Amino acid sequence: MALSSKPLKRAQSLHEQTYQALRNAILSGELAVGARLVETQLAETLQVSRTPIREAIRQLQRENLITTDRSGAIRVAKLSVVDAIQLYDCRIALEQLSVSEACRHVNGSQLLQLELAVQQAEKTLGQQPNHLTNYQLLHMDYEFHRLLAEGSANAWLVQMLDQVFDKMALLRLRTMEHNPGVLEIRSEHRRIYEAVRDRDPVAATQAIQFHLIASKERVIQEIKQLESQQTELERSQNLS
Numbered sequence: 744m745a746l747s748s749k750p751l752k753r754a755q756s757l758h759e760q761t762y763q764a765l766r767n768a769i770l771s772g773e774l775a776v777g778a779r780l781v782e783t784q785l786a787e788t789l790q791v792s793r794t795p796i797r798e799a800i801r802q803l804q805r806e807n808l809i810t811t812d813r814s815g816a817i818r819v820a821k822l823s824v825v826d827a828i829q830l831y832d833c834r835i836a837l838e839q840l841s842v843s844e845a846c847r848h849v850n851g852s853q854l855l856q857l858e859l860a861v862q863q864a865e866k867t868l869g870q871q872p873n874h875l876t877n878y879q880l881l882h883m884d885y886e887f888h889r890l891l892a893e894g895s896a897n898a899w900l901v902q903m904l905d906q907v908f909d910k911m912a913l914l915r916l917r918t919m920e921h922n923p924g925v926l927e928i929r930s931e932h933r934r935i936y937e938a939v940r941d942r943d944p945v946a947a948t949q950a951i952q953f954h955l956i957a958s959k960e961r962v963i964q965e966i967k968q969l970e971s972q973q974t975e976l977e978r979s980q981n982l983s
Contacts, residue, residue, distance in 0.1 A: 762799035831959035842947040849894035
């Protein structure tokens with residue numbers, strides 16, 4: 744289990760700091776999907792008692808970022824193909840509204856931020872994939888889609904998408920570790936940006952649909968392959 748050993752500051756409540764530390768570690772991939780979380784180890788690493796660890800774990804369980812397996816062990820959630828399908832369906836519905844409304848409400852400053860986000864992603868073309876660049880690409884993807892949501896001027900939409908984005912991070916981290924190509928944020932993001940810039944809601948909606956449906960297919964295919972490999976590994980272990 745990997746988690747940076749950094750003493751927590753006491754400005755916030757220990758529960759809040761512990762929760763944020765664990766949440767950030769999960770969403771950054773520092774704590775890997777499926778990793779077992781042991782209260783005593785976490786308490787020692789973060790230099791807190793087990794009480795704030797337990798409180799943080801309960802909160803993360805409510806957010807479906809942490810689960811309990813059949814043996815009772817606490818682990819970072821590993822989302823299934825069904826989870827992926829349902830999360831993408833939510834995103835497709837919500838983000839069609841996001842880009843349509845962004846075409847009406849986005850301002851000049853937000854358009855500039857979107858353009859810079861697209862340019863930054865395009866600069867990653869040709870870089871050798873590793874854990875750091877994978878996380879950077881995920882962060883770029885999140886920033887771009889969140890900027891679109893903010894451009895819609897609908898605060899409730901932003902809040903709902905944030906909840907979906909957290910779960911999506913678990914899917915993306917798991918699949919990108921094995922296939923970085925599962926995330927395409929260069930050409931697809933540019934098409935979305937240009938449609939919003941031109942304030943064309945039909946083109947923007949079509950572009951976001953194409954982007955998310957293509958992403959959904961790539962992620963589902965990768966998860967199926969990972970689950971097949973896991974099943975084969977367990978079968979061979981049982982035979983040996």
